[in-house]
Amino acid sequence: MKKRNILVTGGLGYIGSHTCVELIKSGYEVSIIDNLVNSERFILDRIEKISGEKINFYEIDIKDLDETRSCFKNKNFDLVIHFAALKSVNESVIFPDRYYRNNIGSLENILKCIESEDVGGLVFSSSCTVYGQPDILPVTESSPLKKAESPYAETKQICEKIIKEFSTINTKPSISLRYFNPVGAHESGLIGELPRGVPDNLVPFITQTAIGKRDKLKVFGDDYNTKDGTPIRDYIHVVDLAEAHVSAVDRLINDETKDNYEFYNVGTGTGYSVLEVIKSFERINKIKLSYEIVGRREGDIESIYSDNKLSSKTLNWRAIRDLDQMMKSAWIWEKKFNESDS
Ligand code: NAD
Ligand code: WQD
Numbered sequence: 001m002k003k004r005n006i007l008v009t010g011g012l013g014y015i016g017s018h019t020c021v022e023l024i025k026s027g028y029e030v031s032i033i034d035n036l037v038n039s040e041r042f043i044l045d046r047i048e049k050i051s052g053e054k055i056n057f058y059e060i061d062i063k064d065l066d067e068t069r070s071c072f073k074n075k076n077f078d079l080v081i082h083f084a085a086l087k088s089v090n091e092s093v094i095f096p097d098r099y100y101r102n103n104i105g106s107l108e109n110i111l112k113c114i115e116s117e118d119v120g121g122l123v124f125s126s127s128c129t130v131y132g133q134p135d136i137l138p139v140t141e142s143s144p145l146k147k148a149e150s151p152y153a154e155t156k157q158i159c160e161k162i163i164k165e166f167s168t169i170n171t172k173p174s175i176s177l178r179y180f181n182p183v184g185a186h187e188s189g190l191i192g193e194l195p196r197g198v199p200d201n202l203v204p205f206i207t208q209t210a211i212g213k214r215d216k217l218k219v220f221g222d223d224y225n226t227k228d229g230t231p232i233r234d235y236i237h238v239v240d241l242a243e244a245h246v247s248a249v250d251r252l253i254n255d256e257t258k259d260n261y262e263f264y265n266v267g268t269g270t271g272y273s274v275l276e277v278i279k280s281f282e283r284i285n286k287i288k289l290s291y292e293i294v295g296r297r298e299g300d301i302e303s304i305y306s307d308n309k310l311s312s313k314t315l316n317w318r319a320i321r322d323l324d325q326m327m328k329s330a331w332i333w334e335k336k337f338n339e340s341d342s
Contacts, residue, residue, distance in 0.1 A: 003027060003028060003029040004028050004029065004078040004079070004253055005028070005029045005030075005031060005075065005076060005077050005078050006023055006028045006029065006030055006031070006077070006078060006079050006080070006081060006249060007031045007032075007033065007072075007075070007077040007079070007080045007081070007119075008020055008023070008030055008031070008032050008033075008080075008081045008083065009032075009033045009034070009062060009080065009081070009082045009083055009084035009106070009110065010033075010034055010039075010082070010083030010084030010085065010125075011030070011032030011033070011034055011047075011055075011057075011083065012032060012034040012036065012039035012040070012041070012043045012044060012047075012057075013034070013038060013039045013083055013084075014182070014192070014193045014194065014238065015083055015125065015179070015182055015238060015241060015242065016032070016034075016081075016083040016084075017039075017043050017046070017047055017191045018185075018186055018191060018238045018239055018241070018242040019081060019083070019241075019242040019245045019246070020032065020047050020051070020055065021047055021050050021051050021186060021191070021242065022239070022242040022243055022245070022246050023245070023246055023249065024047075024051040024053050025051065026246045026250075028246075028249065029053075030053070030055050030056075031055065031056040031057075031058070031075065031077065032044070032055055032056070032057050032058065033058045033060050033062060033068070033071060033084065034057070034058075034059065034060075034084065035059060035060060035061040035062070035084075036059065037061075037086070038086070038087075038194075038196060039194065040194065043191060043194075044057050046190040046191050047191065049190060050186065050188055050190055050191070058071045062084050062105075062106035062109050062110060063101065063102060063105050063106055063109065064109075065109045065112065065113075068109050068110070068113055069109075069112070069113050069116065069117075072113040072116075072117040072119070073117065075117075077117070077119050078119070078120050078253065079119065079120050079121050079122065079123065079249055079252055079253065080110055080114060080119055080121075080122050080123070081122075081123040081124075081125075081245055081249065082106075082107060082110050082122060082123070082124050082125065083125045084106055085102065085103040085106065085125065085155070086098065086099055086102050086103060086152070087152065088152070088200060089129070089150045089152045089153070089200070089299065090200055091152075092150050092151040092152035092155075093150055093151065093299075096151035099151045099152055099155050100151065100154075100155060103152075103155035103156075103159065104155055104158055104159060104162070107124075107159045107162060107163070108162065110122070111162070111163070111166050114170075114172060115166075115170055115172070119172075120172070120173075120252065120253070121167075121172050121173040121174055121175075121252045122163065122167075122172065122174040122175075123174070123175050123176075123177065123245060123248045123249060123252070124159065124160070124163055124174060124175070124176045124177070125176075125177065125179065126156050126159070126160055126176040126177060126178045126179070126263065127153070127156045127178060127179055128178055128179065128180045128181075128234070128265070128267070128304055128306065129148070129149070129150070129152065129153035129156060130145050130148075130153060130156050130157050130160065130178060131143055131144075131145060131146060131178075131304065132145070132146030132147065132148070132149055132153070132301070133146065133149075133301040133302065133304070134146075134304060137271075137303060137304070137305060138269060138271075138305050138306055138307040139265065139304060139305070139306055139307060140265070140307040140309075140310070141178075141263060141264065141265055141307075141310055145157055149299060149301075150299065160176050160263065163176060163261060164261040167260040167261040168260050168261065171260060172260070173252055173257040173259075173260050173261075173262075174260070174261050174262075175248045175251065175252065175257070175261075175262045175263065175264065176261075176262075176263040176264070177241075177244060177245065177248060177263075177264055177266045177311075178263060178264065178265050178266060178306075179236065179241060179266050179267070180233065180234035180235070180236050180265070180266065180267030180268075180304070180305065180306050181201075181202075181233045181234060181235045181236065181267075182235075182236055182237075182238045182241050183201075183202075183203040183235045183236070183237070183238065183326045183330060184203070184237040184238050184239070184321070184325065184326035184327070184329040184330050185238065185329045185330055185332065185333035186238075186239060186329070186333070187239075187329060187332075189329075189332040189333050189335070189336035189337075190336070191333075192238075192329075192330065192333030192334070192337065193238075193330075193333075194337075198214075202233075202274060202277060203235075203277070203326070203327075203330050204330075204334075205217055206277070206278065206281050206289060206327075206330070207330050207331055207333070207334035208334065209289060209290060209291070210281070210285070210287050210289055210331065210334070211334050211335065211338055215290065216290045216291060216292055217278070217289060217290065217291035217292075218291070218292060218294045219274050219275070219278070219291055219292065219293045219294065220274075220294060220295070220296055220297035220300060221293070221294075221295060221296035221297070221300070222275075222293045223296070224296075224302045224303075225302060226273055226302065226303055227273055228273050228275045228276070229273075230273040230274035230275045231273065231274060231300055231301070231302055231303060232271035232272065232273055232302070232303035232304070232305060233271060233272065233303075233304060233305070234267035234268055234269070234270065234271055234272075234304065234305035234306050235268070235272055235277065235323060235326055236266065236267050236268050236319055236326075237319065237321035237325060237326045237329070239321060239329075240268070240318075240319040240320060240321050241266055243317060244264075244266045244311065244315060244317050247315040247316060247317040248264075248315060251314075251315060262314075264310055264311035264314065264315060265306040265307060265308050265310065265311055266306070266308065266311055266319075267305060267306030267308050267319070268305075268306070268308065268319040269305065269306055269307065269308045269309075269319075270305060271303060271304070271305035272323055276323070277323065277327070278291060280323045280324050280326075280327045281327040281330075281331070283324070284324040284327050284328045284331075285327065285328060285331045287331075
């Protein structure tokens with residue numbers, strides 16, 4: 001039987017690259033569009049090396065509708081997974097226009113191509129930021145979406161609304177996955193998170209401190225109302241997250257969706273504090289990390305973690321990798337990346 005062809009936008013990025021590997025492992029053909037705004041071309045070779053398959057790669061900026069449409073022509077993509085977006089919360093506050101244009105504009109172009117080229121459906125990268133600071137934990141899919149706390153979060157809320165409308169009108173089924181905090185890397189150490197400049201996120205900051213690129217990790221606040229005073233997040237291994245995408249793709253391909261628009265939390269269901277993450281990193285990798293407690297970071301919420309019952313049941317998926325595995329793989333990736341100096 002002919003393999004189903006999945007177009008992965010942003011497929012050279014952090015989550016996209018891991019998802020391409022898992023899709024190929026599950027028997028899908030993969031094509032990638034990426035404009036390399038936050039990724040490197042060598043990641044393509046690495047995905048091909050891990051999976052042993054050749055990938056169709058198109059270097060296109062999805063904001064350009066004509067180029068994007070020409071890429072869809074005659075390819076008969078069965079589905080699109082749309083990862084391509086800018087993702088820095090801080091940067092979105094400084095350059096909101098860039099975020100609205102890139103994240104919402106790209107989605108609109110992808111939907112136009114799905115419609116005109118008769119592609120079967122869409123899986124969309126959403127985020128737990130759509131919930132803001134929830135009143136009740138864990139957050140379920142029916143928790144209210146609070147006013148967005150950044151232009152980035154607003155783009156995710158708007159994109160979900162656009163997709164819901166589109167799927168209903170065009171009867172093209174779509175699934176949004178609301179990721180919690182993806183961390184870790186592929187076990188090969190060949191692909192992982194590649195932050196440009198000083199990382200905003202906790203885990204790349206930890207690994208860059210451990211390797212000596214940063215002097216000290218700053219822990220932003222230990223005066224929160226949590227178990228040890230530091231904020232709680234639901235960290236999920238990026239390979240578990242990638243597997244959730246394969247499950248969502250299977251659901252669409254097998255015509256199993258109950259509604260034209262479905263949305264799911266993708267987290268482990270367990271919250272860990274910043275100090276617990278640091279301790280896990282130190283223990284599993286036998287490293288003493290240099291860190292200090294400083295003041296709170298503006299805009300940080302106290303605690304968030306998922307109720308993942310719906311995704312586990314409906315997508316027939318489970319997060320199986322624990323915090324130690326996340327920290328171990330993140331460190332292998334950092335070391336290997338610095339050895340190869342790619
Ligand atoms: P990433 O930056 O590593 O990957 C995104 C990829 O999209 C990059 O390779 C980039 O070059 C590409 N891209 C961006 N704009 C493009 C455009 N206009 N045309 C073509 N390519 C474009 O980010 P990631 O961490 O892999 O995130 C993937 C998706 O998941 C994003 O939509 C992000 O908002 C969402 N998300 C990420 C997290 C996280 O913590 N990493 C959490 C929740 C949701
Ligand atoms: C985690 C915890 C920090 C860095 C962001 C986005 C969110 C989503 C995931 C896309 C917090 C603390 C961090 C550091 C620290 N992305 N921290 N020192 O803020 O939960 O979520 O990434 O959708 O939208 O906002 O993740 O990794 O930045 O922070 O103490 O140097 O680590 O205060 O408690 P966050 P993060």
